[in-house]
Amino acid sequence: MSFPWARAYQPKAPLMRYLDEKLPLPRFVYNAVGAGYPVPRNLNYMWNFGVLAGFCLMLQIVTGVVLAMHYAPNALVAFDSVEHIMRDVNWGWMMRYVHANGASFFFLVIYIHIFRGLFYSSYKAPREMIWLIGVVIFLLLMATAFMGYVLPWGQMSYWGAQVITGLFSAIPMVGEPLQIWILGGFAPDNAALNRFFSLHFLLPFVIAGAVILHIWALHIPGSSNPTGVEVKAESDTVPFHPYYTAKDGFGLGIFLLLLMTFVFFLPNALGHPDNYIEANRLATPAEIVPEWYFWPFYAILRAFTFDFILPAKLWGVLAMFASILLWFFLPWLDRSPVRSGHYRPLFRKFFWFGLIPAMAILFWAGGAPAEEPYVMLSQIATAYYFLHFLVFLPLISWIEQPEPLPYSITEAVLGEDKKAVLGENTAPAT
Amino acid sequence: MAMATPSGSGQPGATGAMVDEQVDGDGVRRRDFISIAAVSTAGVGGAMVLIPLISQMAPSKDVLAQATTELDISSLLPGQAIKAVFRKQPLFVRNLTPQEIAEAAAVPISSLRDPQSLAERTKEGHANILVTMGVCTHLGCVPLGVAEGENKGEYNGYFCPCHGSHYDTAGRIRKGPAPTNLLVPDYEFTSDTTLVIG
Ligand code: HEM
Ligand code: FES
DSSP states (O other): OOOTTOOOOOOOSHHHHHHHHHOOHHHHHHHHHSTTSEEETTOOGGGGHHHHHHHHHHHHHHHHHHHHHHOOOOTTTHHHHHHHHHHTSTTHHHHHHHHHHHHHHHHHHHHHHHHHHHHTTTTSTTOHHHHHHHHHHHHHHHHHHHHHHHTTOBHHHHHHHHHHHHHHTTSTTTHHHHHHHHHTSSSSOHHHHHHHHHHHHHHHHHHHHHHHHHHHHHTTTOOOOTTOOOOOSGGGEEEIIIIIHHHHHHHHHHHHHHHHHHHHHOTTTTSOGGGGSBOOTTOOOSSOOOOGGGHHHHHHHHTOOSOBSBOHHHHHHHHHHHHHHGGGGHHHHOOOSOOOGGGOHHHHHHIIIIIHHHHHHHHHHHTSOSOTTHHHHHHHHHHHHHHIIIIIHHHHHHHOOOOOOOSSHHHHHHSOOHHHHHOTTSOOOO | OGGGSTTOSSOHHHHHHHHHHHHHOSSOOHHHHHHHHHHHHHHHHHHHHHHHHHHTTSOOHHHHHTTOEEEEOTTOOTTOEEEEEETTEEEEEEEOOHHHHHHHHTSOGGGSSSOOOTGGGSOTTOTTEEEEESSOTTTOOOOBOSSTTSOOTTTEEEEETTTTEEEETTSOEEESSOOSOOOOOOEEEEETTEEEEO
């Protein structure tokens, strides 16, 4: 579906006309990301990150398939095969550095994408389904990245696998058998490494499928925009191509410059040096930290240090999973009819001075050792995080007096919209 | 009779359906039964496929076959500890000094997070040999305290550096996030100095 004024696909070349009759793939592309898809004219660069995330997924798949041609998922040789990729395979070092840094940048892009959704309340009707699928994609992405990090079979790989699968052992009754089942043994070993490789290969394609659903759901209402006012007329939109293909293309260029700066000049800056030590099941590294993109969740996990009805260990695990599962309920927790944070004075205050500092603290404390003051700070930030979504957000939408919205996107952009004066159904006086 | 209907041009399906309806009279056709039976059979069959799919991920026979380990502890002197491997996981064996035994006995059991006495955690006649897994019960790191000079924590037993769990001389959790004592695996003495674990 699209707006009634969407440009119709009219192939001229005989080959394209033939193709349109037999397999209308070009028509599909034209209507999805071409001139046949009208998009609000006022999108800012926050709306660039969906396309960037899609690009990251393709980049990970291409470099990943190449790595899989040279990597050996066997505990005896996995570590050496990664060194073989780095030293012996033509361009292997580049493929691996792009894949490893690509994973980090994928998360960076996804986090900005989610941030956009939170500030502009993109999760609100009619876009709940897009948001829900997005949360599923994020969970799949976390699983994929976790299993990928195990593959080089370094110290952090091994002990990360031990600690993360150990989370499941906190579940009462079934926990320990479940952990043994996940690992296929009593500790991470060949069985675990092999299945993680198999799933690490598979999941990105599952993600690709979910991305298709995500975009399908998006194309029903179309994109939201920084005002949060829905599209009313043709003057509110421009065709995706060439306007947003150009804008997104420019953003992609900047993104690639940043990514390649890391790949070529700081390839190991985001990784942990201990992962260049081969896995040793008899010695834990002095301090286990996950990759930076898991830090906020790791901080929540470690924030629970006291037993309260349930053991502390179980609380930590529950809170960590709950902190993401919570997002599934967001469309129904935030009841304000106004979407954009620009027109929500109270929401804005809690967002910038509450949620964002709390997230920043969780990011920082999750990468720090489990000592004071980091533990206490993560406890405060964790408490705020849950209060924000479960208590403050519903309350804000109850008491807040939103600021006046523009009549239309056109008015917001041009300062006036003739339709706003004449009324929507009045024919222009010509 | 069936042939008399205008649509009854010899198609067995049309005829069959009419006959069924006449037989039951209450709107339930034989075909409904066949549908339900077929779909349930396929459903149960499909569900059965999950059994091998799930079970293949459990530890395989060779992993289970490594399930026992034999250890000679004749050279382990009081105050010393060794690290061995059991089921691909670290195993701690410690020969406790009389002082360490006394330390463990001095603690009131009820004050412990996971109440257990040293005697319950060792074999009769071998109260000085403490055999535990070297796996922190929090999230599975290897605690320090086996090798000489390593940090033994505030209770002179083992210390897990990952999130700061302190174990005492009986391997019991005393401080930090771990919920239970270091696990004592199944084992027996086959001679005075030989242990079989698992
Ligand atoms: C959703 C997209 C993906 C993410 C987020 C991701 C993430 C990761 C991460 C974090 C690593 C560890 C890098 C290191 O420290 O060396 C890794 C390794 C690996 N990945 Fe992926 N990956 C993705 C897609 C794929 C795909 C599609 C394949 C194969 C078809 C693949 C194959 C591999 C291989 C063979 C390794 C081990 C070699 C190495 O460590 O560099 N990945 N992945
Ligand atoms: S794993 Fe030992 S304290 Fe967490």
